Amino acid sequence: MITRIDLYVFRQLGGALLAVTIGLAALVWLTQSLRFIELVLDRGLSFWVFLELTSLLLPSFFAVILPITTFVVVLFTYVRLGSDRELVVMRAAGLSQWQLARPAMAVAGLAVVLGYFLTLYLVPLSHASFREWQFEIRNQMAGLLLQEGVFSSVGDDLTVYARTREIDGSLRGIMVHDARERGAPVTILAEAGRLSNGPEGPRVTLINGQRQQLERSPTGAVRLNVLSFTENSLDLARANRAEQNRFRNAQERGLDELLNPEPDVSLRDRRRFRAEAHQRLANPLTGFSLALLGLAVALTGQFQRYGGGLKLFLGSTLVVGLLAVGLIFSSAAARTNSLLPLIWIHAIVPGIVAAWVLSGMPGLRRGGSLPRVARA
Numbered sequence: 001m002i003t004r005i006d007l008y009v010f011r012q013l014g015g016a017l018l019a020v021t022i023g024l025a026a027l028v029w030l031t032q033s034l035r036f037i038e039l040v041l042d043r044g045l046s047f048w049v050f051l052e053l054t055s056l057l058l059p060s061f062f063a064v065i066l067p068i069t070t071f072v073v074v075l076f077t078y079v080r081l082g083s084d085r086e087l088v089v090m091r092a093a094g095l096s097q098w099q100l101a102r103p104a105m106a107v108a109g110l111a112v113v114l115g116y117f118l119t120l121y122l123v124p125l126s127h128a129s130f131r132e133w134q135f136e137i138r139n140q141m142a143g144l145l146l147q148e149g150v151f152s153s154v155g156d157d158l159t160v161y162a163r164t165r166e167i168d169g170s171l172r173g174i175m176v177h178d179a180r181e182r183g184a185p186v187t188i189l190a191e192a193g194r195l196s197n198g199p200e201g202p203r204v205t206l207i208n209g210q211r212q213q214l215e216r217s218p219t220g221a222v223r224l225n226v227l228s229f230t231e232n233s234l235d236l237a238r239a240n241r242a243e244q245n246r247f248r249n250a251q252e253r254g255l256d257e258l259l260n261p262e263p264d265v266s267l268r269d270r271r272r273f274r275a276e277a278h279q280r281l282a283n284p285l286t287g288f289s290l291a292l293l294g295l296a297v298a299l300t301g302q303f304q305r306y307g308g309g310l311k312l313f314l315g316s317t318l319v320v321g322l323l324a325v326g327l328i329f330s331s332a333a334a335r336t337n338s339l340l341p342l343i344w345i346h347a348i349v350p351g352i353v354a355a356w357v358l359s360g361m362p363g364l365r366r367g368g369s370l371p372r373v374a375r376a
Contacts, residue, residue, distance in 0.1 A: 005090060005093075005095070006102055006103050006106075007103075009077070009081070009100075009103035009104075010103040010106055010107065012077055013073055013074065013077050013103055013104060013107045014107055014110075016073045016076070016077060017069060017070060017073045017107060017111070020069045020072060020073055021062065021065060021066060021069045024065050024069060025058060025061045025062050025065060028061045028065065029054065029055075029057060029058055029061060032054070032057060032061075033050075033054040033057070036050060036053060036054055037050070052133070053130065053133050053134075056126045056127070056129050056130040056133065057126075057130065058126075059118055059122040059123045059125075059126045060123050060126065060127065060251070062118055063115060063118040063119050063122075063123050063283070066111055066114065066115050066118070066284075066287060067111070067115065067283070067284070067286040067287035067290050068290070068319070068323070070107065070108055070111045070287045070290055070291050070294075071287075071290035071291060071293060071294045071315070071319055072294075073107070074104045074107070074108070074290075074291045074294035074295060074298070075294035075297060075298055075311070075312065075315045075316075076312070077104075078100075078104070078294065078295065078298035078299060079298050079311050079312060082298065082299075087100065087299070097299055097300075097358055097359070097360075098358070098359075100299060101292075101295045101299065101358065104291050104294070104295055105288075105291070107291070108287055108288045108291035108292075109288070111284075111287040111288075111291075112284045112285060112287050112288050113284075114284075115283065115284030115287055116284045118284075119280040119281075119283060119284060120254075120255055120280060123251070123280075124251065124252055124253060124254050127251040127252050128248070128252040131248075131249075131252060149162075149163065149164075157178070157179040157180045158176070158177070158178055158179070158180060159176070159177045160174070160175075160176050160204070161174065161175040161176075162174050162193070170192065170193070170194045170195075171192060171193040171194065171195070171204070172191070172192050173191070174188075174189070174190040174191075174192070174193045174204075174206060174209070175187070175188070175189055175190075176188040176190075176204075176206075176234060178234070184213060184214065184215060184216075185213070185214060186211060186212070186213045187211075187212045187213075188206060188209060188210070188211050188212070188232070188234070189209050189210050189212070190206035190207060190208060190209030190210075190232075191207060191208040191209060192206075192207045192208065193205055193206045193207060194207075203233055203234065203235050204233070204234050205231065205232070205233045205234075206229070206231070206232045206233070206234060207230070207231055208229075208230060209228075209229060209232065210226055210227065210228050210229070211226070211227040211228075211229060211232065212224060212225070212226050212227075213225045213227075250269075250272055250273050250276040251276075253273065253276075255277055255280060255281075257273075258273040258274065258276055258277035258280075259273070259274065259277050261273050271334060271335065271336070271337050272334045274337050274340070275330065275333045275334040275337065275340065275343070276334075278333070278340050278343045278344070279330055279333075279343055282343045282344050282346075282347040282348075283347065285347045285348060285351075286326070286346070286347045288351055289347060289348060289349075289350045289351030289352075289354065290319060290322075290350070290351075292350075292351045292354035292355050292358065293315065293318060293319065293322075293350055293351070293354040294315055295354065295358055296354040296355075296357040296358045297311050297314055297315040297318070298311060298315070299358060300357060300358065322346070322350055325346060326346045329342040329343055329345075329346050330343060
């Protein structure tokens, strides 16, 4: 039965969880999005495109920080309730430890449900969209990213330099280094050129220039071939054409693809995929375990008027240690799949131990009782 006390504590927990999670996610987003601010300031990319691109990172941020913020909110809220004597009043009204913990368990349950929605659906979907945006910026927007007086890398094997660039897209003093053909790099010099959009992406038409290519004969001799041209065209979108069939990483794949990858996937990647699948299934449960840990720290122990700081320090230290252990377990399981149970142990066992402590540690032999003295 839901009581007014449950609703009172639940409102405080829910409001704090919403505010802390959004605030921390916004802070992480701000720090991570600085990597892409150059696209707006230096390369002329639209600010709205920048927002759309970086907003695709938010689901992964929420999935990572939600269990942590659940713990923080539970611990701080219950420590504050204890410092304000509200827990004393609730206990005097006859509420047990688990009755006091019910609002936190409800909030943790909502966090677990939201965590599964993020990790199983929204995170892989947003990460795949993010990688597609990166590909489009590198290829379909390659012409936009060319700057005058700067050696602009279009992909990993094509570099374009233009001395000047006019408003209409025409270029002057062009140099192109094309290393897409293995063993036969090409350098092109042209007086002028113009950018245009072709059916497969941006192209640059070069006017009055030379094409220089080093060729190696079967005997090992190197020869320089020079070809003068009046007009030549170069497809900039081909710089990363191979990425259209690129290998999708673990973050882009759904759960079924992680557990049943393509036959040509290497054994090393299969191990990483399997570890990622177990991580997605286990990580939301960490929010429930951390909430129980926060309750165990906040609700147990003797009441002290100024003891809140010690409990906050103890809880924060325990969680930092658990997060460090979780990173170690995840890395080990990705290398050796026989260690996959460690991921589940990290997600579940701290919650079981915290629930045992919250229940008064039943079954633990307590010392301090005096032996009975036999009478003569």
